[in-house]
Structures are given as C-alpha cells and as structure tokens.
Amino acid sequence: MGLFVDEHPDEAFIVRAALMSSFIALLVGGLMGTIQALHRTGFVQVIDNSTYYTVLTLHGVSLVILFAIFFLVGFFQWAITDSLGRGAVDPRLTKAWYGLMTLGSLMAGIAILGGFTDITSMSADVLFTFYAPLEAHPLFYAGLAVFIVGTWLAGVDWFRSWWLWRKANPGERTPLRTFMVLTTMLMWYLATTGVAIAVIFFLLPWSLGLVDSVNALLTRTLFWFFGHPVVYFWLMPVYMMWYVILPKLAGGRLFSDPLARIVFVLFLVLSVPTGIHHQYLDPGIAEGFKFLAMSNTMFLLLPSLLTAFTVVASIEHGARQRGGTGYFRWLTALPWNKPAFTGMALAGLMFAAAGFSGMVNAGMNLNYLVHNTMWVVGHFHLTVGTAVALTFMAVTYWFLPEITGNSVFSERLGLVQVVTWFVGMVLMANAMHRVGLGGEPRRTADPFYEGVTFDTALGSIGELHLQIALGGLLLTVSLLLFMAHVFLTWFDVASRPAPKPETLPPALSGPEHAPAVLGNLRLWTGIAIALIVLTYTLPIAAIVSGNGLFGNAGVLAWGVETLVSLTAGVVG
Amino acid sequence: MQIHRYEKLWFGVSLLLIVGFIATITYGAVGAGIQMVGDEGGTVDPGEIGDYEIRDGTTFSDIQEPQATHVEGDSYEVAVSSQQFIFNPGTSEPIQVPENSEVTIYTSSPDVIHGIKLPGTNVNTMVIPGEMTKITVEFDEPAEYGIVCNEFCGAGHETMAGNLEVVPEDEWEGDA
Amino acid sequence: MSSGTESDVSPDVWDGEIEREIGHDEYDPVGTLGLIAIYFVIIALLWVFMYFVEFLGRGPTVV
Numbered sequence: 001m002g003l004f005v006d007e008h009p010d011e012a013f014i015v016r017a018a019l020m021s022s023f024i025a026l027l028v029g030g031l032m033g034t035i036q037a038l039h040r041t042g043f044v045q046v047i048d049n050s051t052y053y054t055v056l057t058l059h060g061v062s063l064v065i066l067f068a069i070f071f072l073v074g075f076f077q078w079a080i081t082d083s084l085g086r087g088a089v090d091p092r093l094t095k096a097w098y099g100l101m102t103l104g105s106l107m108a109g110i111a112i113l114g115g116f117t118d119i120t121s122m123s124a125d126v127l128f129t130f131y132a133p134l135e136a137h138p139l140f141y142a143g144l145a146v147f148i149v150g151t152w153l154a155g156v157d158w159f160r161s162w163w164l165w166r167k168a169n170p171g172e173r174t175p176l177r178t179f180m181v182l183t184t185m186l187m188w189y190l191a192t193t194g195v196a197i198a199v200i201f202f203l204l205p206w207s208l209g210l211v212d213s214v215n216a217l218l219t220r221t222l223f224w225f226f227g228h229p230v231v232y233f234w235l236m237p238v239y240m241m242w243y244v245i246l247p248k249l250a251g252g253r254l255f256s257d258p259l260a261r262i263v264f265v266l267f268l269v270l271s272v273p274t275g276i277h278h279q280y281l282d283p284g285i286a287e288g289f290k291f292l293a294m295s296n297t298m299f300l301l302l303p304s305l306l307t308a309f310t311v312v313a314s315i316e317h318g319a320r321q322r323g324g325t326g327y328f329r330w331l332t333a334l335p336w337n338k339p340a341f342t343g344m345a346l347a348g349l350m351f352a353a354a355g356f357s358g359m360v361n362a363g364m365n366l367n368y369l370v371h372n373t374m375w376v377v378g379h380f381h382l383t384v385g386t387a388v389a390l391t392f393m394a395v396t397y398w399f400l401p402e403i404t405g406n407s408v409f410s411e412r413l414g415l416v417q418v419v420t421w422f423v424g425m426v427l428m429a430n431a432m433h434r435v436g437l438g439g440e441p442r443r444t445a446d447p448f449y450e451g452v453t454f455d456t457a458l459g460s461i462g463e464l465h466l467q468i469a470l471g472g473l474l475l476t477v478s479l480l481l482f483m484a485h486v487f488l489t490w491f492d493v494a495s496r497p498a499p500k501p502e503t504l505p506p507a508l509s510g511p512e513h514a515p516a517v518l519g520n521l522r523l524w525t526g527i528a529i530a531l532i533v534l535t536y537t538l539p540i541a542a543i544v545s546g547n548g549l550f551g552n553a554g555v556l557a558w559g560v561e562t563l564v565s566l567t568a569g570v571v572g
Numbered sequence: 573m574q575i576h577r578y579e580k581l582w583f584g585v586s587l588l589l590i591v592g593f594i595a596t597i598t599y600g601a602v603g604a605g606i607q608m609v610g611d612e613g614g615t616v617d618p619g620e621i622g623d624y625e626i627r628d629g630t631t632f633s634d635i636q637e638p639q640a641t642h643v644e645g646d647s648y649e650v651a652v653s654s655q656q657f658i659f660n661p662g663t664s665e666p667i668q669v670p671e672n673s674e675v676t677i678y679t680s681s682p683d684v685i686h687g688i689k690l691p692g693t694n695v696n697t698m699v700i701p702g703e704m705t706k707i708t709v710e711f712d713e714p715a716e717y718g719i720v721c722n723e724f725c726g727a728g729h730e731t732m733a734g735n736l737e738v739v740p741e742d743e744w745e746g747d748a
Numbered sequence: 749m750s751s752g753t754e755s756d757v758s759p760d761v762w763d764g765e766i767e768r769e770i771g772h773d774e775y776d777p778v779g780t781l782g783l784i785a786i787y788f789v790i791i792a793l794l795w796v797f798m799y800f801v802e803f804l805g806r807g808p809t810v811v
Contacts, residue, residue: 321770372722
C-alpha cells in the first residue's frame, strides 16, 4: 500500500482543503487570543474595551467552530476512506459539504469582522454562545446554519460509503475507525438539533425582524442542548487519534478494540442529556432537572476514565515492545523525540488534569464557586485548548506526509513547538484556575473593578496575571512555529526524501471479541433519543409555558401550560 | 468479551468515584442545605419588573432599596434590577444587610442576560430577562463584598459592578 | 496503509524501532495500573479539598 495521497488522490485533496481552512482559522483565532491575554491582564492594550468583545467572539468561533471542526472533518474523511478502502460514493457531495462549510464560515466571519469597523453597522459581538437578547447581524446566524448543514451532509457522505461497503462485505465487522466516525456523526446529528432549532426558528427570524422577540431562556437552553455535546464532537476525533495512532507511535498496539467501541457508544448515548449542567445557576429551571443533568454528566465521566486506562495501557505496551522494563521506568523507553508522540502524550496528560476541573464544574452546587469565573476558562483551555488543539497539531506531524506526500520539515522544530504549547498552557491555564477561585469573572475586557478585590490563595492577582500573559506569549510562539512548520512541509521547501507509507497495527484484543450488539447503531441511537426526551421535555415545556415560544406569554404559552398541567394531572 | 482484569478493576473504581461525587453533592444539598437557583421566582415581564408581585401588597419596586427590607425574625429581602451596566441598587450605593440575617434576593433584567457574583463567596447566579431569580443567602459576619456581573452583557460589561455590605447589628439603620 | 485484524503482525509496522513483540496473552499493564491508581488518589483528595474546604468553607452561600 502507498501513501494516502497516492491511493486516494481525490479524497486527499478534500482532506488538504479541510486542513487548510482549519489552519487559517487556527492562526486567526490564536492571534486574537494573544491580544486578549495581553489586554485583560493590563500589559498591552492596543484596542479599546468594546473591541475586546469582537476579538473574543472571533477567538471563540474561529477556534472551537472553524479550526476544530474543519480539522476533524478532514481527519474523518481520511479515516472512512482508508479503513473502508474505498473513495467517496459521489465526489460532488463531498465537494458540496466542504463548500457549504466554507460558505458558512465566510458568512459568519464577515458578520463578526464587521464589528471591527464603522464602515458597516453589521456586527456579531455576541461571543461564541450568542445568547439572546444580545443580537447579531442575520448573516452571522445564517452563516452558522449553513456551516452546520455542511457538516450534516458530510455525515451523509460517510454513511453512504459505509452502506455500500456493507453490501459488498456482508457479515463483516465494521472497521474501528469507521465505527468511530459513524457514532460521532450520530451524536452530532442529535446535538445540533437544539442549536439548529434555536437559530432557524428563533434567532434568524428575530434578527431579520420577522418576529419581535425571543424567549431568552429557551434559546439559551437550546444552545446548551448543543453546547455540551459539541465538546465531544471535538473529543471523539481526539480519542480516535489516541486509540488508533498513538499506540503505533509508541511502538505498540491498541489494548482493546471492543473497549474503544464501548467508549464511543457511551458517548453517543450520554453526551446530549447533560447540557443543563451549563445552566445550574439559571432561574426558570427547577432543581430536579439540574440534579438529573448532574447525574448524567457524572456518568459521562466513565468513557473518559476508561479511555485513560486503555490509552495508557496501549502506550505501555509500546514502551515494553521497545524494550522498556520496570513498574514506571518503561516511560523513558518511549519515543519522546518524536513530536507526534510527545505532543499527543502531553495533550493526554493535560486532559487528565482537565478532567478534574470538569468534575468540579459538573458538581451542581459546587458550581456556585466557579460558574462564569476564570476557573471555567482555565478548564476549557486545558480541554479544547490542549487535549484537542495540541493533539490535532501533534497528529499533523504524522498526518501531513500521508496527505501531501512530503516529509516533515524538521522533527526537532516540531518537538520544540509541541513542548512550548504545553509549557505555555500549563502556565496560563493554572493561573486562570487560580484567579477564578479568587472570583475573577470571565468574558470581561478589564477585570479591575473599583471597590472589588479578588482574594487569591497562592500568589497575588498581579503575579497570576503575569503568568497568564507569559503563558499566552509562549502559546503565540508555539502557534507561529506550527504555522511555519506546516508551510515548510506543505510546500516541501527543503525537498526532503519522500516519506514511507504508514501502517496501523491491529489491536491486541480485536473486534471479533466484541459482542455483536455493540454494532447495533439503531439501538444506541434510540436509547440516546429516549434519554434526551426524558431529560429535556419537562424543563423545555416549563420554559415555554412560562414565557411563550417567543418571549411574550401569548396563545402558544397558554396552550403548552394547559398541556403541562393536564399531563401532571394524569401522571401525578 | 475479554476485558483485562485490571481494566475491570478500574471500571469498578471509576463507578465508585462517580457515585462518590454524586453522594458528596447530595450531601451538600441535603446535609449542608445548599439550594440551587430554581424556578420559584416564576416569570416577569422585562418591561415591567417593578410591578412584579413579591407577595400580596408588596411589589418588586417596594423593596428595591439599598437597605434590605425586614420581613420577620432574621429574614430580610431586597430586589435588584440587573441591567446594562449597573446593579440597581448596588452600584451607586452599596446594598446593606444586617449581620446574622437570611436575605432573599430577587433580581431580573430589563434587557439582556447578566450574572451576579459576590467574589470570595458562593453567591453566584444568572439573571435572565423574563425570569425572576430568587435566592436566599445567609450572611453571618460583618463584611464588605463586591458584586460583579459575570456574564457578557454588551460593551460596558467590564464596568458593571457594585457592593454589598453586611452591617454590624449596632450600626444597622434599617428596620429590624 | 492498512489496519487488519491478523494476529501476527509484521514488525515493519514500527519501522524497526521495537526490540520484541508482546502478544495479547503475555501482556499485563502493571505500569498503567500503578499510574491510574496514583491519578485516582490525587483526584479523590483534590475533590475532597475543593468541596469541603474551598466550597463549603467559603462564606455566604445560597440556601
């Protein structure tokens, strides 16, 4: 077998296009982060405070929507094509979904950029969460909708490939990578339902003036219906990389294929009915619903905890195959000189720490301590900012040769890049957690308030702000190194000898050991839907009956309220 | 299906950890008596927050004063409008509550979503137009707290702050 | 590129970087068990600290 770019040139083209979009978004979003880190710590302020929020919107949307999702769709396209051994069913569909995603990005991006200039009144200074009644230009909402439809079509494209493969290979177990892509996309379809309804039926008509108002709590709840599982849309590709590629890099094999499938099924089933844990402190939602969301969230820890074991066991296997011995000394036998390995290993290590801050966030009443403080910002810089972003950057060192046919420019430069990211993030995110515990709020251009002090346990606010700024600068250096390296590799500036095609070894415990029910996607999707209905029907009904679908208690509100009391009367 | 016995062990330990977390949180709710912000406040018209009925004969604007209003015993109440970009009361003059009191705070917003946090405490809640946030807080010792808005609410969000003072008994000038 | 389910694996997969192959039945991830045990202890202790000291130990709380 040859390189992916030689075996499947058309698909490799789409993968490269997706990665190019992803890296442009990473550069834009990352540089916005540099501005923020220096601005809100007070060190360098080149913009005024109101522009900060435009910067913050661009930072969030570019990184967690554009960078992360373009990268993962490119990676998924490779995963499906390579594991099924076949190209796209209809390349026009493939180009169409990529085109829609690009169009949507440009639409939303232009709306956001409008906030930087007075030439147009168009703007979208609403941050990544776009809570109504904060209002953005309709182009923003329309762009998001178009982008999401693009991702939906990508899923259709991949399901079609799988259906055709199944017809040609009846009775055969679905390859692991394909199984992971399909379960992720099924979860994505469920997750995006919430935000699609919010945007298409409420926010877009409202921003176009077709309706007068929206129910703020309803649209916020629909956002978080999506807003929690979106993190798993980013994480499941990361887990694929840790399960499928990292063991090979470590010199070993995946410890257990069936366990990997179980983990992905658990994510499909449990990811969505947890969103209310972002609304623990919201009025209008009863405590009982919050408790249910909390338990669902705590059980959602399980697939990640299982992943920790399986991934580390796979790495240990590699270390021992490389000659490592002892209880822990085998850690030194790993290929720490390889950026792809080291980047992913460091990202995984960081995720273990991030998991803890996530456990705290999930802790219902414990949330009073940390909600909307910089603790939360520290948490997601560890998770999406490192576990996801650093893994994506690290895997690029392995992946780029396969899709371009060029060897990496410099392994050493790559190693410096991934380690710098890790060190920068340790410094920055640690300080963020600590100022957050002191009560410093997130999402503010200037956390210095007259008459208000933030008491931090270890280190003064000034010291911690310095760490945030320094960490941010290190991350910027790492970002620029990554961009340079991608450029130098992509355009084969150094004309290195061609890379060898990569092979992925089979798992130690293969899919033939997994119970067949694991592959019953319809069953798991059905259970996922049932859990969503159980978790969300009553709270949403209460929100609608409270203020109506559009925020003024009208006929629709009366209708739902009557329905709710009738149901309560029958059930109670 | 073969699962290695170490992984089975970890699976069991993980479940124990999860149950332990849920148990701790339940203790916090039931043992330490911590209530989550809920829907007890009901709904309110964002254009007419002042008319919201607290109880028969008392509206929101009746208790929208810097000094908390006495209800009975150790119970007090105060209504705060959280709006772009002030807390009313709270910003132009501090909210005052007496020491050793249980204060019910009512707040809503006439414009966009805000947040209220008293740094250094566990008083933290969202303020959503259309909904009335109703929380009860125990204030023990005299102290001075800041109030910050911790949810982005527009250009000017970074200026939205205020103060809350827990006043010693002998200095309390409100009704008791 | 391939990822089959054959039980004998060609060592070429790892570009000659491994010293020996270890099969499914010969492998016990003892190091992993040790590391994950340490992680569990850290998490459990930090949780207790966060909940009972940082949170419950803090002043005014919503009741």
